[in-house]
Amino acid sequence: MNGFAGAHESHDANADQHSQYDDHYSSTSDDDNDAVEVTFDPASPYRRKSSLIYSEANAPKIAGYKSKAAASQCLVHQFLEGYRNEKRKSTDLEHVGQMHEDVADEVGLDHFVEPKGTAASPQLNGTSRDLDSDASTETGQPDQESWRKSRLNLDHNEGLNSRLLTKKQLTDMAWGVRELSRRLGSIRLKFKVRSVFLLTKAYDRELIPKTRLVAKWLLSKARDVRYIVYVEESLKSNDEFDAPGLLQELGQEYCDSDVHAAKKSLENRLRFWNEKMCRKRPHTFDFVITLGGDGTVLYASWLFQRIVPPVLSFSLGSLGFLTKFEFSEYEEILSTAFREGVTVSLRLRFEGTVMRSQKKTNQLTQNEYVDEQGTHRKRDLIEELIGEEQDDERTHKPDGTYEILNEIVVDRGPNPTMSSTEIFGDDEHFTSVLADGVCVSTPTGSTAYNLAAGGSLCHPDNPVMLVTSICAHTLSFRPIILPDTIVLRIGVPYDARTGSWASFDGRERVELGPGDYVTVSASRFPFASVQPQGRRGEDWVKSISAKLGWNTRQRQKNDGYNQWNK
Template identity: 45%
Template sequence: MQDVANWERDADETMRGIKGRRASVSSFVSEDADFENNNEHAIDLRGRASERNELASIDAVLPARKSSRSLTRKELAQLTVEIRSLNRLLSASRVNLKASQIMIVTKIYDTQPIEATATLVRYMTSQLQNIVPPFRIWLQDKVWEHPSFDSKNLKRDLSDDIQIVLYSIDGFQAEIQKPIDMVITLGGDGTVLFTSWLFQEIVPPILTFNMGSLGFLNKYSFTQHETVISDILARGVRCSLRMRFQVTLMKALNISGKLPGNRNLDEELVSEEKTHSTHATYSVLNEVVLDRGPNPTMSSCDLYGDNQHLTAIEADGVVISTPTGSTAYSLSAGGSLVHPELPAMLVTPICPHTLSFRPFVVPDALVLKVGVPFNSRTTAWCSFDGRERVELCQGDYLVVSASPFPFPLIHNGIDQEDWFVSLSETLGWNDRRRRKPFVTSEADAKGSP
């Protein structure tokens, strides 16, 4: 019972801190969520929150959210600590979602995931008869229309209590993200990254089935889908919160009386004068990349940490990665492998024109900025999880910080050591034949003179 009391105290303190700083790290913990710990003792956060009004629902949190870019260094540090505290709670406890709206994201350019989606929908409809109607399954319109999906026969077999809701990627806006209680992905790591891209703010719990090439972000094989889903419906979910970046693209404004060649980016980063405007903000699960783009020569950029100039970068570019993204582009560029549970930001240069610029790791509470100097010969280009290629002209810069909207991955029954298993199985990490032992005779073993 002592463990239960400790979890209750930790959960209380975590939620109180989250609401006190009005951050949306309690992404999918709403008034309908119940907690259960490993000892099967119920931790009723919902009941205690209603008595003291300490646990905000999604509706209450959303209007008051602050971007991590507007937080002070102290507030950002507190935010990251709170996310880690919530991560520990959700990793060790089960959350009964009582989900009535499940979205399926499928790799649509491969027949096998399409067929698996049809199998999954049929299984779910057979298991959801006892859910309070109406139960909704959200499917992409292109999946529904695919010949391999067989939507006509599936529609005929549906009961009146289960509805299929079709969504279009082009029309996937914030107003239709809100009802989703859980997302199931069928594909590879790219499908998971695409799902993260769809949910730029609050992300529902994500259940991933691997039908791709590598599968670092995919916890389960599709052959396990019946066992996994029945376990979730019966006993709830355990999640790990993967860190995401909030990346803001700042564009330099034209200032009357100042030529670009006479402006200094170092000074304008700390200036109270309005010198830049916000172009766009992105949530990133893997990495943000700044590179030379189509330019035939190196890019020139400057890197800052908390507005302090860290270094100039003369290279093909630089990768700023989350721990989750340390096995992706950062790895290819020579970056270190970092366990996804570590609170860190990775900076990895791409083909630097120096012998001494090595990849390094900084705390997740640091605010990084990387920009193109006003006197740079060329522009640079940036991308966010491999999407949205945008040109950075002279004077433009990126602000990279920990996002208040982490990415919750369902990992019921999966140990954290599976990351090392993935490294070995997919990348052949430290795969080497062991040295042979010395072969000794029986006389040597007995110590002959």
């Protein structure tokens, strides 16, 4: 990402003649192209099953390797890295000559572990030599050695799926994001904004003219910076947006200069985005502006599955829990944001991964197989996920990972009967559920499907997971709130009567067959939402009161205080 904390950049009137349109793909991508299967450490008390295997190739962190922040690095991780460096320096000074005991080492929480076998990646204090030592592979699988060596050649800025982190790593990651969010809430960040991403409902005739107004304002000669504006590709031929007419109107502002050069520059500065571009080159955009409602903000989160530029949302929808700015003041709001900086809130997102059950050797039916002794056995999801496993067993493999801002729902789909699901937390089986479905919500999504299903309202700053059943066939299943350091797994048992369906923020919908499950964990890529200055604490309470009528009733009549006469 090109945005960073620093001085505001200004350009002269001729700067538009030097705009360069770099349309090459970056080496950094959000696509998971290189799938790797690795081994898992059986000694880990929290991440120990073969079902937790890699769906993407990510590099280990090697001590002594230092690199500058990549242009494609997420805003959050740029700040986190700087915060860690400062904390590491202060910690080193405080602990010189002091001895301390780390309980995490005793229970194996500080080990980097993979599905089955010894930890494939080194500790943070390890060296490249440790990776090739014999001691690191004594209990590993045959494919572990080649996996480790191949990962040494990968980009060191790549990270892991949060579902594969150890308990301590997941806790440290979540705490770091929370601490950073708390600090960002009291300061302004001044970004060097050049490329602006406009997002709206391309089919809404009321919003398209407003999008055109914002694009024209950004591209105007009156701006100190020659912004590059990206609008949705479908607007290129939209009559309401009228891209050729917009360029012609803007060209009239350059009548006192080289008209031909000005026209060419304007054509280069008005560009069009598509979903592939957001997925492949998210760092291209410095700032995101949404025009719509909460659904438009959710779409922005869906487009930017990893790197999320700061998102400023204008309220042009029905509810507006995520849209904090009035469109009527867009010129003043944007001018202030670009000139004086913005306050950013980091909203927790979840990482959801679909895990597919793999057919066993000598499997006879959907849930029955013959073992090595010739005994007929039935497959058991609980046994496969938390029971004792075989060294050569590969029970599941990943089939798609999604970053979500609202909720992950596992429900019965079009099936006329209830769904049967099993819920796991870390290495523990929580419960079996007979219901229409289960909703796992972020604090941001607590006012959405979670609320409709009877779940709790939750302030978006809370680091929690909200688990709510949907029409459970029991009187005792109450909504529960779990910490964001847990890795949840929601699966369909092998003996279920029907399959289930998983949906991610109401967009992607995937069928789950018997034995399939979904992992849910806190994402390493929170959603950077721009907030109005000085209103962060009270804004959410006012929203639920105004939008949902929370605790609204007519006041009692008061005829004056009368002391009770005994």
